[in-house]
Amino acid sequence: MYAVIVGCGQLGAELASRLYRAGHEVAIVDQTPAAFQTLDPAFRGRIVEGDVLSQDVQRRAEFQRADAVAAVTNVDTVNAVIAHVARMRYRVDKVVARNYDPRILTLHETFGHTVVASTVWGARNFEELLSRPAGGAAQPLFVTPDGSVAVHAVGIPAGWDGRPLEQLLAGLEVSAVSLTRGARSLLPAAGAPLATGDIVHLSATRTGIEALRGRLAERSASCSS
Amino acid sequence: MFVLIAGGGRTASELGRFLVDQKHEAHLIEDRPEVLARLHRELPTEAIHVGSAIDAVLLEHAGIRKCDVLAACLPRDADNLALCYLARSRFAVPRTIACINNPYNAWLFDEAFHVDVALNQSSILATLIQEEMSLGDMMTLLKLRRGKFSFVEEKIPAGAPAVGRRISELPLPRNCVIAAVIRRGEIEIPRGDLALQEDDEVLAIVEAQAASELARLFS
Numbered sequence: 001m002y003a004v005i006v007g008c009g010q011l012g013a014e015l016a017s018r019l020y021r022a023g024h025e026v027a028i029v030d031q032t033p034a035a036f037q038t039l040d041p042a043f044r045g046r047i048v049e050g051d052v053l054s055q056d057v058q059r060r061a062e063f064q065r066a067d068a069v070a071a072v073t074n075v076d077t078v079n080a081v082i083a084h085v086a087r088m089r090y091r092v093d094k095v096v097a098r099n100y101d102p103r104i105l106t107l108h109e110t111f112g113h114t115v116v117a118s119t120v121w122g123a124r125n126f127e128e129l130l131s132r133p134a135g136g137a138a139q140p141l142f143v144t145p146d147g148s149v150a151v152h153a154v155g156i157p158a159g160w161d162g163r164p165l166e167q168l169l170a171g172l173e174v175s176a177v178s179l180t181r182g183a184r185s186l187l188p189a190a191g192a193p194l195a196t197g198d199i200v201h202l203s204a205t206r207t208g209i210e211a212l213r214g215r216l217a218e219r220s221a222s223c224s225s
Numbered sequence: 226m227f228v229l230i231a232g233g234g235r236t237a238s239e240l241g242r243f244l245v246d247q248k249h250e251a252h253l254i255e256d257r258p259e260v261l262a263r264l265h266r267e268l269p270t271e272a273i274h275v276g277s278a279i280d281a282v283l284l285e286h287a288g289i290r291k292c293d294v295l296a297a298c299l300p301r302d303a304d305n306l307a308l309c310y311l312a313r314s315r316f317a318v319p320r321t322i323a324c325i326n327n328p329y330n331a332w333l334f335d336e337a338f339h340v341d342v343a344l345n346q347s348s349i350l351a352t353l354i355q356e357e358m359s360l361g362d363m364m365t366l367l368k369l370r371r372g373k374f375s376f377v378e379e380k381i382p383a384g385a386p387a388v389g390r391r392i393s394e395l396p397l398p399r400n401c402v403i404a405a406v407i408r409r410g411e412i413e414i415p416r417g418d419l420a421l422q423e424d425d426e427v428l429a430i431v432e433a434q435a436a437s438e439l440a441r442l443f444s
Contacts, residue, residue, distance in 0.1 A: 053302055054329040077279055077307040081333070084310070088337055106281040107307055110315050 007073030013038040068094040076104040120147035156198040159219035166190040173208030177201040229292040231278035237298035254278040297323040302330040313339035379443040393417030398435035
């Protein structure tokens with residue numbers, strides 16, 4: 001795969017190095033020469049210096065034969081414009097834009113871009129780690145690119161033993177992904193009875209997972225009292 | 226007419242004042258504090274919206290849904306492109322006009338970003354300067370259709386090929402029409418039988434390529 005990375009900040013440099021190490025052909029574009037110092041010294045991909053909106057720079061970076069373009073500068077409009085040009089003018093197969101300022105996410109939605117909302121995604125991870133209950137569930141296993149939905153693993157306490165899964169999830173912004181009991185995992189039916197020590201994987205919004213944790217804690221408390 | 230202007234630089238605020246003077250409704254969006262300080266001295270407060278012009282919420286607040294024209298005059302080309310696209314796709318703005326800051330980016334300002342009209346400030350100025358250098362005394366009063374046609378004025382000096390000739394006899398270039406002749410401060414309607422005199426001021430509409438041909442007749 002030939003990938004063009006636009007923007008050589010920490011994110012762009014890391015992405016370029018990873019793709020290069022994975023054996024892909026990589027070009028990285030930035031208008032500030034000093035930006036390339038961030039690159040891994042082992043990076044042997046192409047370095048293109050210049051304003052990425054100019055046709056000449058796009059020619060030098062060979063957008064016309066790119067299989068993938070990642071627009072990861074810290075300016076949302078530049079990312080949105082480059083992603084649009086890559087998709088519409090060069091018909092690049094895989095195009096991803098970085099959303100830097102969360103207030104500008106609508107712009108990328110309007111263009112219909114595939115987006116990695118790096119700021120929201122990072123903040124969400126921090127939030128999860130900082131606000132997890134003591135001894136409770138750990139950080140999410142997966143967070144969607146826009147940071148709005150995450151997959152969590154949740155342990156079932158004694159208070160929910162024998163009760164159906166659907167009762168645990170009723171009315172919450174949560175969907176069950178899998179249920180693991182001992183060494184076996186399965187796709188859980190809504191009415192499946194839970195057992196103490198089950199691990200349920202769930203995809204949930206931020207409010208959903210919080211409400212669910214509240215529900216789990218409530219029943220274990222009432223049970224032990 | 227309701228015009229939304231993005232950016233509060235010199236061009237944008239000049240446009241804003243001009244529109245307000247002509248009793249149009251003009252609203253302006255700007256987020257740089259140093260620029261806002263100046264804007265508040267030049268325009269009524271209710272016409273100024275503080276924040277990013279790429280922010281859809283602020284655009285709605287500034288009235289983008291009812292605007293007839295959006296003028297994207299932001300200092301970054303990517304902002305102007307993204308804004309025109311947003312304005313048409315999301316808010317169905319009927320007409321978008323964008324300023325080009327860097328002439329190297331001019332190629333991107335087209336329908337792919339829903340830019341109806343793109344104005345390349347530096348190339349417009351450069352063209353005007355070049356014309357003033359080559360056309361001697363001919364003055365360009367107005368540019369029409371993005372510079373394809375010009376409205377020009379020329380004072381006829383003694384000994385010019387046009388002196389003493391009727392307009393109908395003049396070998397005028399194609400795509401050129403004489404709009405008026407000013408003689409001793411009075412306007413003469415330029416009919417074919419009007420003979421031109423020394424010191425007449427000729428007003429003409431001419432296609433850009435033919436301007437130098439016209440200039441030769443009157444110099």
